[in-house]
Amino acid sequence: MPTGDQACVQGWSAIAERLRETVAKRAARKTVLVVECYPGVDEHAVLGELQARLQPALVLSAADALLSPQAVDTLVSPFLGGNDPVFGFLCGLTMPQFFDPEKLEALRRQVAAQPTGLVLVVGCGARQVHEGDVLVYGDLARWEAQLRFRRNEADNLGAHNRSLSAGLQYKRAFFVDWRVADRWKRPLIAKWDFVLDTNNPQEPKLAEGEAVRRGLRHAVSRPFRVVPFFDPAPWGGQWMREVCNLDRSAKNYGWCFDCVPEENSLLLGFGNRAFELPSLDLVFEQPRALLGEKVHARFGDEFPIRFDFLDTMGGGNLSFQVHPLTEYIQHHFGMHYTQDESYYLLDAGAGAGVYLGLQNEVDSAAMVRDLHVAQSGGASFPAEKYAPRWPAKKHDHFLIPAGTVHCSGADSMVLEISATPYIFTFKMWDWGRLGLDGKPRPIHLDHGIANIQWERTKDWTRRNLINRFEPLGSGDGWREERTGLHACEFIETRRHWFTKPVPHHTQGGVNVLNLVEGRESIVESPDRAFEPFVVHYAETFIVPAAVGPYRIQPSGPAEGHECATMKAFVRT
Structure with a gap:
């Protein structure tokens, strides 16, 4: 990310120091630090590490205001598909429905009664206790959440069920937890003061919220890959x-x-x-540009x-x-x-x-x-x-x-x-x-x-349905074919064979491509709007709608050899 060198720190000591500096700059008699967490984040570990280093005057866990696990099970049961081990029904639940209003109010009274010093509130739904003078969002990739299910390291939202099979935990997360958490997350992205990355618990990182948002804006200006x-x-x-x-x-x-x-x-x-x-944070924060x-x-x-x-x-x-x-x-x-x-x-x-x-x-x-x-x-x-x-x-x-x-x-x-x-x-x-x-x-x-x-x-x-290839055009060193998909499907696929630069344009819609032939190619902007982006054989990459024109040509060991990409976009 441009000019992002100082925006991120690593390790709990450095994280605590950055938060301590932020609290000090407020020069307030009392500061409420809220660490909102995505399901699967180890809230207990986060709370323990920050409490030990920040020595807050008051520490609260949002989990203390949750409904009982039995009440949560009753709440989510209609969306879990009964005994079906795979399928449920996408829920319309929201985060506040998982909490006991009286318990929440008791936590709020504790915050209000604390006259001075630092108040630390941690957990899923923590912002219901207090909006936070400083808001940290503890995020987690869904793949890491699944691995934690497999290792019996995480519960579902509001449950004590980490001994349940990973498949059943995944079903509950897919149809309930992640839907609830994403509804809660979307409006908070613009308010993040910091974002906490604990995907690797041994190397926690804290980044400034504005730097993350700036990074997401930068991502939709150029091609990129996600982590496979x-x-x-x-x-x-x-x-x-x-x-x-x-x-x-x-x-x-x-x-x-x-x-x-x-x-x-x-x-x-x-x-x-x-x-x-x-x-998904990119999809939520920059949907139109992406x-x-x-x-x-x-x-x-x-x-x-x-x-x-x-x-x-x-x-x-x-x-x-x-x-x-x-x-x-x-x-x-x-x-x-x-x-x-x-x-x-x-x-x-x-x-x-x-x-x-x-x-x-x-x-x-x-x-x-x-x-x-x-x-x-x-x-x-x-x-x-x-x-x-x-x-x-x-x-x-x-x-x-x-x-x-x-x-x-x-x-x-x-x-x-x-x-x-x-x-x-x-x-x-x-x-x-x-x-x-x-x-x-x-x-x-x-x-x-x-x-x-x-x-x-x-x-x-x-x-x-089989090899519905249709030549569409050609130029100096390239040719284009339509390969699908079927008329009943909303995705259009195009294959380009090329030995020289081939022009592309997003035409106002996101493009997804894979280099299906050739060892390496380079994606460039004809007007140098983004840095050249190198892709290798079998790698998938995304070109956001906002990019507009771009070109792809063989590079490195593929120069002088024919390459091919498969491109997909939504028919509109």
């Missing part, structure tokens, strides 16, 4: 381990979220320090495009699955748009294939019967009897509008270019295998069968 994360899977492969130079001790890597701002984080550089915060006016008008402050990787190279098939239709996801889960997808083949082994669509003259009753038989422990589901398996090779593009039966086969490296909803997969057959926890993965036959579009048979699929 990688995870193993029952079907996971070996391609990402080699190409992305990942930890060799892991059994496999099946997933990579390379552009899912709901889950990924963003790094702001303050001097030699990398300050981590959720990518998304563009028309995209923002349609989706609000949600990032609608998702790029992720599915690695089955040396692994197994994905589950045989389908995604919900728009009205189904709205009525059953509270999402306002659905999980339309596509598979772009970054790489493929010999014999790779994709199950997509249904066989001509498919017997729907027989297929449903065989799915139920397989699920009840009978004969394995004969997938190829009901769904054609299409040969797949590098740079093929398979389009998957919601309601289309599909499954990526083994020995494929898929770049999934899709709408942002990402957990709404109805697995109908998982090839009789166990998950990484040694248990069968959840199957949702009723949901899946209710959404299958039976008219999407082999002939229809061939005409509409």
